[in-house]
Amino acid sequence: MERMMRQAIVALASGVLFGMGLALSGMTDPVRVRAFLDVTGAWDPTLAFVMWGALLPMGFAWMIVRRRTRPVVAEAFHLPATSPIDARLISGAALFGTGWGLAGLCPGPALAALAIAPGPALVFVLFMMIGFGLFRLLPTAR
Template sequence: MKHPYAQLAIALVSGLVFGFGLSLSGMLNPQRVQGFLDIFGVWDPSLAFVLGGAVVVATFGVQIMRISSHPVLEPRYHVPTNKKIDAPLILGSAIFGIGWGLGGLCPGPAVALLSMGSVKPTVFVVCMLAGMQVHDRLLRTSQTSDPPIDLQLRR
């Protein structure tokens, strides 16, 4: 049984908590991210602490998932089944890292920065979405194991 309004509400609350956490930790500042990537200059380790905190929280989520039969609002968990490290994974990771390093923005902070109306994050997000569209239209295979969750509200 689908609960589209509850799913949407949880997605919105989750996004707000995520955005607040990014802002509170200073990760909306591209100089912080670039400082973390500047290992031969003035290295800023703050991103490592944010990532470490995320791993701790995610670990609890994975443990809850393992002991429960299904999520509260879905009949099953949507977990990737592909566990192999292949060329598309490595190439995609490298392209992601290059974009992250050049722009100083990760997708989450970039989307959060859209609310501030700045040009740089807007250009970044538009280009990121364009890249996703290029991938989906030209390169995506029909081998995806799990379609995206449909959050369209039906009447």
């Protein structure tokens, strides 16, 4: 029970930290995201600095993780297997990118935006959930 409580606390703290970072960086503002994606128009490079700024702490995190034999609050690391680039991956990436460009939100920032601008974010999250449901109806990859 104590381990589950520690895992829940770490998950909650990580989620709050992630959401605060998204909100403070402007990633939850669809107008700013669309301006970042508009490289041929009124491009706003602000989010490029956010993305580049994330590389440094992530690099340190990977250096630390590679030296550990197990995670802090779990018995073992559970890393996903590498899979080849195929039509399913490319079409999924294209759909994701199109949705991100049209809405100015992607799943993480959309969930964080529920606390800041619930109206537009709620519409996005609702349709995101419908998309998740439709995906589950597709045949599985072989």
